[in-house]
Amino acid sequence: YNKTKTFPKGFLWGGAVAANQLEGAYMEDGKKPSVADVMPNGVFGGPQYDAEYYPTHDGIDFYHRYKGDIQLFAEMGFKVFRTSIAWSRVFPTGEEDQPNEKALKYYDDMFRELRKANIEVMITISHYEMPLAGVEKYGGWDNRKWIELYLKFCEVIFKRYKGIVKYWLTFNEIGNNLNKPMQWVTAGIRTDLDHLEQRCFQGSHHQFVASALATKMLKEIDPDAKIGSVIEYKTIYPITCDPQDSLVVQRLKQLSFLFPDVQVRGEYPRFIWEYFAEKGITLEYEEEDFDILRKNTVDFLSFTYYRSRIASKDYIESVQKDTKGTDVERKDNKLFRGDKKILDLGKTNPYLEVTPSGWSIDPDGLYLALEDLYQRYNKPLFIVENGLGMVDQLVDGTVQDDYRIDYLAKHILAMKKAVCNGVELLGYTTWAPIDLISEGTGQVSKRYGFIYVDRNDIGEGTLERYKKKSFYWYKKVIASNGEDL
Ligand code: BG6
Numbered sequence: 318y319n320k321t322k323t324f325p326k327g328f329l330w331g332g333a334v335a336a337n338q339l340e341g342a343y344m345e346d347g348k349k350p351s352v353a354d355v356m357p358n359g360v361f362g363g364p365q366y367d368a369e370y371y372p373t374h375d376g377i378d379f380y381h382r383y384k385g386d387i388q389l390f391a392e393m394g395f396k397v398f399r400t401s402i403a404w405s406r407v408f409p410t411g412e413e414d415q416p417n418e419k420a421l422k423y424y425d426d427m428f429r430e431l432r433k434a435n436i437e438v439m440i441t442i443s444h445y446e447m448p449l450a451g452v453e454k455y456g457g458w459d460n461r462k463w464i465e466l467y468l469k470f471c472e473v474i475f476k477r478y479k480g481i482v483k484y485w486l487t488f489n490e491i492g493n494n495l496n497k498p499m500q501w502v503t504a505g506i507r508t509d510l511d512h513l514e515q516r517c518f519q520g521s522h523h524q525f526v527a528s529a530l531a532t533k534m535l536k537e538i539d540p541d542a543k544i545g546s547v548i549e550y551k552t553i554y555p556i557t558c559d560p561q562d563s564l565v566v567q568r569l570k571q572l573s574f575l576f577p578d579v580q581v582r583g584e585y586p587r588f589i590w591e592y593f594a595e596k597g598i599t600l601e602y603e604e605e606d607f608d609i610l611r612k613n614t615v616d617f618l619s620f621t622y623y624r625s626r627i628a629s630k631d632y633i634e635s636v637q638k639d640t641k642g643t644d645v646e647r648k649d650n651k652l653f654r655g656d657k658k659i660l661d662l663g664k665t666n667p668y669l670e671v672t673p674s675g676w677s678i679d680p681d682g683l684y685l686a687l688e689d690l691y692q693r694y695n696k697p698l699f700i701v702e703n704g705l706g707m708v709d710q711l712v713d714g715t716v717q718d719d720y721r722i723d724y725l726a727k728h729i730l731a732m733k734k735a736v737c738n739g740v741e742l743l744g745y746t747t748w749a750p751i752d753l754i755s756e757g758t759g760q761v762s763k764r765y766g767f768i769y770v771d772r773n774d775i776g777e778g779t780l781e782r783y784k785k786k787s788f789y790w791y792k793k794v795i796a797s798n799g800e801d802l
Contacts, residue, residue, distance in 0.1 A: 329744025341376035411451030457505030
């Protein structure tokens with residue numbers, strides 16, 4: 318392979334966001350609510366219809382302020398900007414015959430601003446934005462009906478943005494369909510009803526078919542555009558060298574690789590049929606589905622990376638830290654089997670620092686992710702999210718966010734190491750270049766941006782934007798193509 322000593326020319330530096338986390342204007346110009354709009358406190362709050370405050374409803378008002386924000390991205394020298402097209406703006410219930418022209422007009426204008434600044438547009442087609450009315454009527458993606466509704470949406474946006482959007486991503490973090498309570502936002506699947514795992518695999522199957530058919534459609538409409546899908550990746554380590562711990566890690570890896578296996582290689586891995594049989598899961602499908610999957614694989618593999626996790630035969634560090642159904646009990650943030658303490662959750666991986674949100678900081682984990690994914694799939698990779706969410710202090714109109722610079726610099730170095738070792742990496746978009754609503758907690762105060770937004774967790778503030786120290790740092794990183802860290 319072509320060994321480069323640094324990032325290739327044309328490497329795509331930029332930032333990533335999602336419409337529902339920053340646009341606001343949630344009922345403006347004909348938009349109707351999405352699954353994310355009934356989450357008062359992030360995904361951990363669960364769907365609710367009577368909360369007092371829903372942070373996504375105003376977001377950071379990007380819908381009205383995008384021009385100024387794009388100017389700031391341009392000032393940092395962005396080559397690419399990843400956002401999503403809010404599905405329930407374009408098809409408010411998912412079922413209309415005609416798209417909402419006002420919504421398309423907004424995206425026309427926003428994309429024009431980006432292209433004027435020479436910023437490539439990367440679009441996530443579905444980033445937690447299923448039309449709520451459609452979900453109330455049909456349920457989530459476990460209903461095959463969604464393939465038809467999704468493709469109707471794709472056809473409209475592919476035709477409209479032919480030649481304008483160069484990179485498309487079919488589903489955000491599709492593998493999160495298996496992580497409770499994420500299924501509600503990833504696939505409109507209720508987590509409080511029975512047979513959750515069965516419904517999640519069924520929903521994933523329908524998303525796989527929809528993603529493959531969208532890929533086929535894009536190749537017909539705009540053959541120059543590229544399409545990928547997004548997996549969420551956490552490098553995973555066994556807690557000890559007990560082979561039993563590695564067996565658990567192996568199974569978890571197989572399950573998370575299921576998603577890229579289908580989307581990149583075009584077929585279900587063989588182990589999954591055994592797994593389904595073991596769990597009593599039956600998949601409903603149509604014969605042609607497998608042919609569709611085989612013939613329409615993605616052009617590149619994109620993934621999000623924030624942290625690593627650990628697992629053992631007794632414990633799996635995951636979103637919900639769920640120990641239900643095992644003989645392990647959780648007390649005072651420690652896990653016990655009987656009287657024996659088996660793990661202190663406060664410490665998680667003892668070799669790594671953690672952020673105040675409890676997320677490990679592990680740049681080597683990113684290096685391992687890049688190597689593992691590239692070796693397994695031999696496809697170009699794209700890091701579509703990576704960043705540090707922290708409480709920032711605005712002092713004299715700026716934020717001294719050295720901690721963010723340090724986190725990002727270490728991750729960029731890890732990328733560089735992988736690139737120099739032959740990994741084909743197309744680009745890097747940080748989450749998120751501007752403060753926005755956290756998807757996990759619903760807070761603004763879990764800030765990721767290079768740009769500070771004056772807004773607090775109960776919706777107060779002027780919404781004014783301020784450049785943080787990291788703004789000038791990232792500008793320098795881009796200008797030096799990743800050399801000046
Ligand atoms: C990713 C999602 O999982 O993580 C984003 O794609 C999300 O939508 C990001 O915002 C960071 O997580 P959080 O919970 O801090 O917003």
